[in-house]
Amino acid sequence: MQISVFGTGYVGLVTGSCLAKLGHEVMCMDINEKKIQTLKQGIIPFFEPGLRRLVLKNVEKRKLFFTSNAEDTVKFGKVIFNCVGTPSQPDGSADLVYIYQVAESIGKYINEYKVIVNKSTVPPGTAKETERIIKENLKYNVEFDVVSNPEFLKEGAAISDFEHPDKIVLGTHSEKAFRLMKQVYLGRLRNYLPMLETDWETAELIKYANNCFLATKISFINEIANICDKVGADVRMVAKAMGLDYRISPKFLNPGIGFGGSCFPKDVRALIATAKKNNYQPKLLEEVDTLNMRQKTILMPKIKQIFPNLKDKTFCLWGLSFKPKTDDIREASSLHIINELLNHGAKINAHDPEAMENTKKLFQDKINFFNTPEEAAQGADSIILVTEWDEFRNLNLADIKKTMKDNKLFDGRNIYEPELVKEDGFEYYGVGRK
Numbered sequence: 001m002q003i004s005v006f007g008t009g010y011v012g013l014v015t016g017s018c019l020a021k022l023g024h025e026v027m028c029m030d031i032n033e034k035k036i037q038t039l040k041q042g043i044i045p046f047f048e049p050g051l052r053r054l055v056l057k058n059v060e061k062r063k064l065f066f067t068s069n070a071e072d073t074v075k076f077g078k079v080i081f082n083c084v085g086t087p088s089q090p091d092g093s094a095d096l097v098y099i100y101q102v103a104e105s106i107g108k109y110i111n112e113y114k115v116i117v118n119k120s121t122v123p124p125g126t127a128k129e130t131e132r133i134i135k136e137n138l139k140y141n142v143e144f145d146v147v148s149n150p151e152f153l154k155e156g157a158a159i160s161d162f163e164h165p166d167k168i169v170l171g172t173h174s175e176k177a178f179r180l181m182k183q184v185y186l187g188r189l190r191n192y193l194p195m196l197e198t199d200w201e202t203a204e205l206i207k208y209a210n211n212c213f214l215a216t217k218i219s220f221i222n223e224i225a226n227i228c229d230k231v232g233a234d235v236r237m238v239a240k241a242m243g244l245d246y247r248i249s250p251k252f253l254n255p256g257i258g259f260g261g262s263c264f265p266k267d268v269r270a271l272i273a274t275a276k277k278n279n280y281q282p283k284l285l286e287e288v289d290t291l292n293m294r295q296k297t298i299l300m301p302k303i304k305q306i307f308p309n310l311k312d313k314t315f316c317l318w319g320l321s322f323k324p325k326t327d328d329i330r331e332a333s334s335l336h337i338i339n340e341l342l343n344h345g346a347k348i349n350a351h352d353p354e355a356m357e358n359t360k361k362l363f364q365d366k367i368n369f370f371n372t373p374e375e376a377a378q379g380a381d382s383i384i385l386v387t388e389w390d391e392f393r394n395l396n397l398a399d400i401k402k403t404m405k406d407n408k409l410f411d412g413r414n415i416y417e418p419e420l421v422k423e424d425g426f427e428y429y430g431v432g433r434k
């Protein structure tokens with residue numbers, strides 16, 4: 001089938017290249033001309049494991065094309081995916097301007113029956129408005145259906161999430177569109193996928209409910225970790241025991257210095273805004289957001305207690321991305337820590353396997369970047385583990401300690417065993433650890 005994809009960010013590019021792998025012919029469009037030129041040269045504008053290979057292979061097989069022409073894109077696909085960004089507005093609500101720009105283009109150029117799929121995370125009511133905008137801009141008297149099909153992929157595991165989804169949610173009132181969407185996802189390779197058919201608003205809300213629940217689980221265990229710190233309990237054992245209860249599950253029970261990324265903070269705020277717009281005060285969600293912002297600050301008081309004067313102290317940051325296996329630093333906890341340290345006159349040495357380029361764009365030469373974790377630690381007073389990349393788990397900490405000026409280790413993600421790290425010569429500070 002011929003398929004079009006608007007937006008070549010994390011979601012659009014993964015969706016486009018995975019659909020090409022399923023045997024479809026896919027045209028990917030972005031308004032960012034530079035991004036399209038880069039993609040045409042075989043350069044992927046962000047890091048996602050396995051994506052480069054998948055893109056190159058499908059371009060070579062002539063299954064995947066890139067363009068910045070909206071008209072060609074609308075005319076090409078029988079199914080058109082809308083995967084553009086939906087960033088936060090100052091009041092927390094989702095900015096739908098890009099979604100509706102695409103809807104307008106579709107209205108202008110659509111020339112035969114097509115299915116328009118909202119894959120971006122959008123609040124309830126967006127599919128209805130998309131349909132209205134397309135109708136308003138129609139040049140030809142053609143039929144079309146709008147489907148709400150939220151995306152659940154995780155950056156860092158996006159391809160495998162696309163290929164083995166735990167669910168595919170399809171919000172539509174059209175049997176014809178549902179049948180077509182089944183063909184899109186089954187492609188030539190698969191014969192079964194867990195598909196849920198529902199209405200527009202329910203599909204749109206499922207995505208927010210999903211992300212907000214996960215964010216709540218993280219904030220809950222962070223709250224327990226903070227209480228552990230106060231009463232001298234060990235959160236790792238508390239979380240392990242809780243996770244053994246099959247009703248709870250061990251996933252998302254890792255306390256730390258807050259969640260970030262382009263989805264959880266944004267989606268929690270967008271659902272709060274949607275609830276308020278509908279005259280409901282979502283108290284639990286408001287607390288999740290507040291708690292998470294507080295959680296990003298919890299290391300600084302501990303650091304200042306040990307180093308009352310931060311001026312000219314050198315901190316080695318291990319990890320900058322909001323989570324491992326991505327170069328994405330949107331709302332990353334590292335950004336808060338960097339700003340605080342710089343404001344206090346501290347020096348920062350940093351290493352991250354993938355996110356140094358993006359961080360450099362924000363802080364330029366205010367941070368010293370190093371190619372290895374060992375080099376970043378040399379001469380530092382303290383290490384702050386910010387992101388739990390595997391690369392940081394099996395280092396020779398005893399040797400690293402010998403190259404440092406002082407021996408403090410702040411473990412923002414609780415990846416080290418306090419006893420072992422102490423044997424290596426470090427003073428250890430975790431989150432809710434004994």
Ligand SMILES: NC(=O)c1ccc[n+]([C@@H]2O[C@H](COP(=O)([O-])OP(=O)(O)OC[C@H]3O[C@@H](n4cnc5c(N)ncnc54)[C@H](O)[C@@H]3O)[C@@H](O)[C@H]2O)c1
Pocket residue numbers: 006007008009010011012029030031032035083084085086098101102119120121122151152153154155262263
């Ligand atoms: N990143 C994730 O992990 C993830 C997971 C699930 C859902 N989502 C949701 O998917 C959506 C996209 O997220 P993303 O991370 O891929 O965003 P992104 O910012 O990486 O990419 C968005 C792309 O859309 C392009 N764009 C904007 N307006 C356009 C237009 N009119 N025509 C064509 N292209 C246009 C931008 O240039 C950009 O390249 C968001 O709603 C997000 O919440 C993201």
